Amino acid sequence: MKGLYYQQNATALEDMFFLQEMDNVSPPSDYHVKLQVKACALSPINTKLVSEVMLEKESVPVGREVAGVIMEVGSKVSFFQQDDDVVGILPLDSQESGLSEVLWIHEHNLVLKPEKISWVEAAGAVRDGLSAYTALHFLAHLGPGKSVLIMDGASPFGALAVQLSQHTGAMVIATAYNHEDKQYLEKLKPSLARVLDLSKSKVDLAEACLEETGGLGVDIVIDAGVILYKSENSITKSQPLPHKHDIITLLSVGSHWVTREENLQLDPPDSHSLFLKGATVSFLNNEIWNLSNAQQGKYLHILSDIYIKRQHLNVFWPQLDEPVPLYEAKVVMEMVQKNETRKKQVVQL
Known part of the structure; x- marks a missing residue:
């Protein structure tokens, strides 16, 4: 099982991202769910923020906007059940790459995905939708x-x-x-x-x-x-x-x-x-919700509202490119990091 990682001390962009085999990780806590990833969106990495927050880490997982099916739930999980379709953003300190076929994620980082929204659309809208919602409603009080x-x-x-x-x-x-x-x-x-x-x-x-x-x-x-x-x-x-x-x-x-x-x-x-x-x-800091859990309820409400509006009100249609296969993820991520893509890049697993 492979995952994509970012090398903090890389001297060239070609060496910045690398695919690495991952061992099967055991559930970190009873509040985690086992997710079979169906799609993972790629966004540029804020290298300065990562270097400040993760000083001790040489490599950081890439691909945090995921959509998939829950395969297994921890004993204390209350929001989800097995076979639920979900979408969410992996935390900044996640040990696992979203480009893995299977990963463990805390239930408080996920929301239910409506059935009519495709995996690629769900993963492609979550981060930019969160940023737009944060900018316009949370910071600017749009009306x-x-x-x-x-x-x-x-x-x-x-x-x-x-x-x-x-x-x-x-x-x-x-x-x-x-x-x-x-x-x-x-x-x-x-x-x-x-x-x-x-x-x-x-x-x-x-x-x-x-x-x-x-x-x-x-x-x-x-x-x-x-x-x-x-x-x-x-x-x-x-x-x-x-x-x-x-x-x-x-x-x-x-x-x-x-x-x-x-x-x-x-x-x-x-x-x-x-x-x-x-x-x-x-x-507008895209990671504001992941850097503090003080308003976790509001964060989950925003994520849920994105997909409610997408399903019922025809809002939050993401600007998507054609889905990318996993074997092209490294090359596409390098293009994303260099800002050479105009549309959202999503890897379909």
Whole structure:
């Protein structure tokens, strides 16, 4: 039984990921279930976070977004039964790779998968769905009538954030990084308020958003990274990013800026502008729920609601590529880590 692992001290990307045979692991506790994995989604590894949290580990399991069938339950498991279809995210300190055919996972990391949702769709939506839900509801307090700007709206995360915003009754503006992304966003139903193609230099993000909102500004901004200094060129980034001053300019009074830029730096003039607008800045950390169990119930509620909305309300349709066989997992994971894929990559076991 093989699993994919990340080597922390690797000197080259080609040596960063490796497949390794795993021994049959015994159940860690009476609260664990034995899962037969049907699909596992791949997401980039935050190498900085992993190095800070897992200092003593040389290798870390890869593939944490899993969907499968429960084969066996521990004596104290109360949420699930044998043969239940489930989906969830392995904890950050998991010893097992989600690309294993069989693994043990604590019941508090899983929720039931509706029958009508495929294994690949279930695994492909769980992480980005959780991030979109966290950004819009938990951090930005999304509500009907709000105006929302979602950067890189055609990405796997952006697509789910757009869908959730539209479902809630918000006016959505999204940015695209190329013509294909723009076409995808323009075909969404209901139609977005506006799609801005940032690959065209003539597009002024702040001006376009202020025009769309009658000069009032945007209530919620979900970025995909920003340029911090004027000397920093967006060409050095993998995508054309806006400057942080553009984001601050287009914010409305009492607005929420949710950033995925973990190294965001605000100078005193920036802070003063945010102060005058009464705006808040929140950081979207994908691992916030796994780093603390203080709100485990809310975490499981969010996961469950993702699939309820997907089944009954036509929300949370993931941007999926063709399923990947297990023998191609290492090569595909290297592409994911280098941000060379636009759609969500899911390994079908």
